Amino acid sequence: MQRFKRTLCITAALSIAACSTFSLFGCSTENDVVTLRVANWEEYIDLGDWGEDELIDIENEYAEDPEDGVFGENSMVDDFVEWFNANHDYEIEVEYSTFGTNEDLYNRLSLGDIYDLVCPSDYMIMKLLAEDEVEPFSDEFFDEDNEHNYYVNNASDYITGIFDDYGWSQYAACYMWGTTGIVYNPDLVDEEAVSTWNILRDADYKRQVTIKDNVRDAYFATLGIIHGEELLDIGYGDATADERSALLNDTSDETIAAAEDMLKEIKENVYSFETDSGKADMVTGKVLANYQWSGDAVYIMDEADGDESNPTELWYSVPEECTNLWFDGWVMLKDGIDGDEQRKEAAEAFVNFLSRPDNAVRNMYYIGYTSSIASDLVFDYMDWNYGFVFDPSDEEYFDEELTEVYEYDLSYFFGDGYSLYVDASVLELDGDTLEVSSEMLGEEEYGNDIEYTVYRGGEINRGRQLFGQYPTANIIDRSVVMLDFGDKLTDINQMWIHVRCLDLLDYNPVIVGIVAAVVVVIILAIVLYHFRYRIFIKKYKPRKGYKKIEA
Amino acid sequence: MKLRFNRKQLCIPYAAFLILFVIVPLLVIIYYAFTNGEGQFTFDNLVSFFSSTNTIGTLIYSFALAITTTLVCLLIAYPTAYILARSGFKKKYVLLLLFIMPMWINFTLRITALKEILTVIEGNIAAYPFLNSVIGMTYDFLPFMILPLYTSLLKLDKSLMEAAQDLGASKIRVFLRVTLPLSVPGIISGITMVLLPSMTNYVVLDMLYNSTYIMGSLIGSYFNAYDWNNGSMISLILLVIIFIVTLVTNRFSDKDDNGGREVIL
Numbered sequence: 149m150q151r152f153k154r155t156l157c158i159t160a161a162l163s164i165a166a167c168s169t170f171s172l173f174g175c176s177t178e179n180d181v182v183t184l185r186v187a188n189w190e191e192y193i194d195l196g197d198w199g200e201d202e203l204i205d206i207e208n209e210y211a212e213d214p215e216d217g218v219f220g221e222n223s224m225v226d227d228f229v230e231w232f233n234a235n236h237d238y239e240i241e242v243e244y245s246t247f248g249t250n251e252d253l254y255n256r257l258s259l260g261d262i263y264d265l266v267c268p269s270d271y272m273i274m275k276l277l278a279e280d281e282v283e284p285f286s287d288e289f290f291d292e293d294n295e296h297n298y299y300v301n302n303a304s305d306y307i308t309g310i311f312d313d314y315g316w317s318q319y320a321a322c323y324m325w326g327t328t329g330i331v332y333n334p335d336l337v338d339e340e341a342v343s344t345w346n347i348l349r350d351a352d353y354k355r356q357v358t359i360k361d362n363v364r365d366a367y368f369a370t371l372g373i374i375h376g377e378e379l380l381d382i383g384y385g386d387a388t389a390d391e392r393s394a395l396l397n398d399t400s401d402e403t404i405a406a407a408e409d410m411l412k413e414i415k416e417n418v419y420s421f422e423t424d425s426g427k428a429d430m431v432t433g434k435v436l437a438n439y440q441w442s443g444d445a446v447y448i449m450d451e452a453d454g455d456e457s458n459p460t461e462l463w464y465s466v467p468e469e470c471t472n473l474w475f476d477g478w479v480m481l482k483d484g485i486d487g488d489e490q491r492k493e494a495a496e497a498f499v500n501f502l503s504r505p506d507n508a509v510r511n512m513y514y515i516g517y518t519s520s521i522a523s524d525l526v527f528d529y530m531d532w533n534y535g536f537v538f539d540p541s542d543e544e545y546f547d548e549e550l551t552e553v554y555e556y557d558l559s560y561f562f563g564d565g566y567s568l569y570v571d572a573s574v575l576e577l578d579g580d581t582l583e584v585s586s587e588m589l590g591e592e593e594y595g596n597d598i599e600y601t602v603y604r605g606g607e608i609n610r611g612r613q614l615f616g617q618y619p620t621a622n623i624i625d626r627s628v629v630m631l632d633f634g635d636k637l638t639d640i641n642q643m644w645i646h647v648r649c650l651d652l653l654d655y656n657p658v659i660v661g662i663v664a665a666v667v668v669v670i671i672l673a674i675v676l677y678h679f680r681y682r683i684f685i686k687k688y689k690p691r692k693g694y695k696k697i698e699a
Numbered sequence: 700m701k702l703r704f705n706r707k708q709l710c711i712p713y714a715a716f717l718i719l720f721v722i723v724p725l726l727v728i729i730y731y732a733f734t735n736g737e738g739q740f741t742f743d744n745l746v747s748f749f750s751s752t753n754t755i756g757t758l759i760y761s762f763a764l765a766i767t768t769t770l771v772c773l774l775i776a777y778p779t780a781y782i783l784a785r786s787g788f789k790k791k792y793v794l795l796l797l798f799i800m801p802m803w804i805n806f807t808l809r810i811t812a813l814k815e816i817l818t819v820i821e822g823n824i825a826a827y828p829f830l831n832s833v834i835g836m837t838y839d840f841l842p843f844m845i846l847p848l849y850t851s852l853l854k855l856d857k858s859l860m861e862a863a864q865d866l867g868a869s870k871i872r873v874f875l876r877v878t879l880p881l882s883v884p885g886i887i888s889g890i891t892m893v894l895l896p897s898m899t900n901y902v903v904l905d906m907l908y909n910s911t912y913i914m915g916s917l918i919g920s921y922f923n924a925y926d927w928n929n930g931s932m933i934s935l936i937l938l939v940i941i942f943i944v945t946l947v948t949n950r951f952s953d954k955d956d957n958g959g960r961e962v963i964l
Contacts, residue, residue: 251923258925355825361905363924419825420908434818641924648912648920650756 182240184494185484186225187253187263189476190246192324194507194514196223204513206528210506218529220510228501232494235296240494249362257281257481264484265495270475271364271632273320278632282319283480289496299503304522304561307475310629320477321499322520324511326442327473327619327627328365329466330357331449336436342465345372347437348414357437358429359414361421363644365472368630369439370407370414371396372469379469384625396470396628399636404643411647421648430462431455440464441474443517446616450516464616466623473627475520478502518617522562530558530568530614556614560621568614728938731931744932754917754933761913764829765897768836772844772893773886775837780848780885781878784855795849802842810835810906817907828909835903840896844889851885852878887948895941 197220204218211217222230225244233239245263247253250272257263268276276282290300299321307325311317332342341347348359348369359366372379375395382388415421419435430438431451440448445464452460478499485492501507505525512519512529519526556568619627633640652660690696735741748754779798783791801809813835817824824831855878863873899915912920914937921930 249923251925254925255922355823415910418910419823421910422908423905425906425908637924638926641920641926645912645917645920646753648910649753649917650760650911652752652756652759 180239182238182488182490182494183243184240184265184491184498185243185245185263186495186498187245187247187256187266189267190248192246192267192476192515192517193502194220194224194510196220196226202513204509204529204532206509206525206532208506208525210504210525218506218509218513218525220514224502224507224510227507228498231501232497236493238490240490242498257483262484263481264491265478265480265498267323267476267478270477270629273316273475273477273479274314274632276479276481277316277319278634281481281483283482283485283492284318285321285480285496286492288493289500296497296500298500298505298521302503302505302508302521302523304520305563306522306561306624307520310473310475311477314629316477320479321503322475322477323502324443324515324517325473325475325520326518326616327466327471327623328368328439328441329445329464329471329616330437331430331440331445331462331464332437333433333460334463335461339465342437343468345369345376345467345469347467348439349373349410349417351417353436354417355419356435357417357439358419358422358426358435359439360426361423363640364630364633365439366411366414366421366644367407367640368396368472370410371398371403372467373410374403374406376469379626384622386625389628392470392626393628396472397631399633399640401639404636404639408643408646411643415647427451431460433458433460442616442619443515446613447516449613449616461612463612466619466626469626471619471623471627472630473624474630512617527558527562527566530618556618557621558618560624561618728931728934731927732935733932735928736926744929745936747929748932748936757912757914757917760911761898764832764836764913765894767833768840768897769844769890769894771833771837772841773889776841776844776848776889777886780845780852783845784849784852795845798845799842801838806839807902807906809838810903813838814907825908828904828907828911831907832904832909835907836897836900839900839903840893843892847888847892848882848885851882851888855881891945891948895944898941899937 202219206217207214208216208218225242229240229242247256250268253266253268254272254275257266273282288294289297291297292300295301303322307322308317311320311322330342330347337347337353341350341353347353347357350357359369375398378395379392382391419429420426422429426435426438426440427444427448429435430440430448438448442464449462449464452462480492480495485495502511503521505521505523508519508521508523508526509529511517512526513533558566558568732744733740733742735743783795783798788794814824817831817834821827821831859881860873860877863877864870868876898913901913901915901919904911904913904916914933918930918933918937921927921933
């Protein structure tokens with residue numbers, strides 16, 4: 149009984165301690181503070197703490213003093229909490245967590261992790277929508293008269309148009325977007341070779357190109373190869389958008405089988421399937437070309453330029469067949485919001501705060517990806533960022549030496565009349581004359597009369613990154629949104645396993661048999677040797693009158 | 700009130716740990732392994748593992764990689780441990796330390812460094828995926844082989860060898876008939892500690908650009924495709940294989956003590 153009492157005491161003491169701790173938290177969350185649980189990609193938001201020299205010196209209408217420019221002093225999340233609490237009669241706090249892949253996020257959700265606001269990619273948004281997990285945005289979120297509704301007031305019509313087409317607009321707000329393509333070293337890789345997905349199986353670049361280690365990106369590039377001729381035949385543009393989308397979302401059994409063979413060929417030719425190592429390998433020159441998402445391509449080019457010991461000029465190419473237009477968007481989850489109006493308001497405010505143009509610029513600067521926001525401030529930032537940009541009609545800024553410019557048309561994104569004037573050398577590829585393929589730049593449709601001759605600024609240009617951040621209109625014309633695999637996911641994953649695993653059928657059955665036989669013989673030999681005394685040699689029996697002594 | 704614990708109560712944390720982190724997860728794995736996506740009981744996952752040439756191929760590839768790594772480790776570790784244990788160096792603990800020290804550095808860091816070295820030696824390291832994986836794993840697991848060998852060789856009674864020599868055995872014969880058999884527990888313990896982890900350590904393969912899956916990466920790929928059932932079944936099968944291997948090796952070393960495992964654990 150004594151012992152029982154003691155145990156009881158301990159249990160009681162522990163439970164009292166636990167209760168008081170919980171109630172302490174419980175009180176504060178219930179009455180005063182709303183906790184917003186946000187899950188975002190790793191390294192996908194401005195964490196602040198910029199150096200003095202990192203100030204983006206453009207006029208910022210959202211700052212207290214517009215002359216202050218754009219500067220990330222504190223982390224974006226902290227700034228949001230401060231901004232929100234100043235504007236509302238209740239307080240919030242943000243529980244910010246990160247995930248590494250869409251699948252990682254999905255698995256965590258299925259395991260019961262609760263988030264209010266998450267930022268998955270297009271296909272994962274589709275999957276969550278199909279499973280009815282997503283809470284729609286409120287009507288207030290779409291109220292254009294409210295100046296705090298930065299998302300609806302500033303998001304590019306191009307992006308919202310696509311979201312409308314797929315029926316996502318009510319549920320998702322685009323955060324970042326981009327294309328897929330190939331980063332390469334122009335000194336060592338032929339321009340023609342990187343203008344097609346076939347470079348992945350090009351014997352000239354055996355073991356010198358990396359591919360993404362995830363089934364969706366690998367499958368997309370493979371479809372680009374398998375359907376390559378058809379894609380080039382149907383041409384670019386809106387007219388054939390549906391055909392193109394069908395070809396690149398083709399999950400028929402025959403195509404999956406063809407993709408398997410193609411991927412096996414690619415596996416034997418590429419340097420590696422990489423998840424993250426490709427960036428460093430590209431910068432250090434271990435590989436010559438690298439299948440990348442546009443934002444990481446920008447990051448790689450920046451890194452290679454800034455490499456003090458060995459600055460390298462890298463380029464980003466979007467293959468002629470097609471490119472995967474991808475989006476990462478904010479969606480609210482029903483399980484998290486759970487009918488709580490304040491929580492929902494906070495989640496929507498978070499999206500709006502990130503969409504405030506100066507914050508969009510901060511995030512773009514910090515992570516290298518392209519925001520969905522298309523305001524003047526973002527355009528000014530592009531203008532500021534790519535230092536060689538100038539307007540030839542403006543006498544004051546006209547540089548005598550800089551006589552060759554290219555008009556980089558961004559009207560599809562920012563609206564009519566938005567073009568950046570880019571130093572032509574920024575887009576120069578090789579040799580003495582500018583040889584920009586029309587496919588790469590959309591020259592046929594958007595070119596101008598300025599004659600291109602080469603100008604090199606004497607230092608490494610940073611303008612090439614622009615091409616990664618904002619694809620030209622011609623690239624948009626061959627872009628495709630890759631949808632969720634749906635029911636076909638199992639088949640495609642099986643295909644992926646076939647590619648990545650060693651398949652016994654690939655080997656001569658005789659050899660497999662011999663190897664198996666040898667292994668079996670060796671194992672048998674070891675076992676027999678071990679038990680040899682018991683099996684072959686009779687147990688030693690002591691002579692009469694003697695006793696065996698166990699050691 | 701005085702808080703005093705008796706022995707039984709002291710093992711509550713241990714029991715709680717065991718239940719929470721060993722038994723419950725194991726039950727969850729077993730549950731998923733024998734159910735399908737709808738939660739119905741099925742043996743399909745088991746059948747599909749053994750009926751696919753890919754999964755069997757992966758199993759064989761993992762074994763091939765693990766066995767090669769173990770053999771290489773053994774070939775390097777045995778002479779090293781022998782020399783260390785038998786040598787008259789006064790500072791042999793310093794030498795031993797030199798072999799163990801890499802273990803104190805995070806292994807991803809070591810493999811990254813190894814990658815650079817291999818690049819210098821081989822040029823394009825993507826061309827030799829199997830070789831590089833073996834080198835990487837050997838580098839990673841060598842101390843686990845050296846330590847048990849070293850302790851078991853150190854404990855050898857020298858008089859046994861002297862006796863063999865006195866009775867006219869040549870040095871080779873002494874080694875083959877006395878030293879080697881007596882160090883078997885150390886060898887077995889080293890093999891267990893190298894063979895089993897090297898079957899699943901796919902991070903080394905990833906980092907050294909081996910694109911072929913081993914068991915670890917195969918399990919990961921199923922979980923990435925939200926197929927927890929097949930993933931769990933493969934984990935379970937791997938668990939059973941490891942259990943069998945441990946059982947077999949324990950039979951070999953049961954006469955002796957645990958063969959120097961205590962050095963590491």
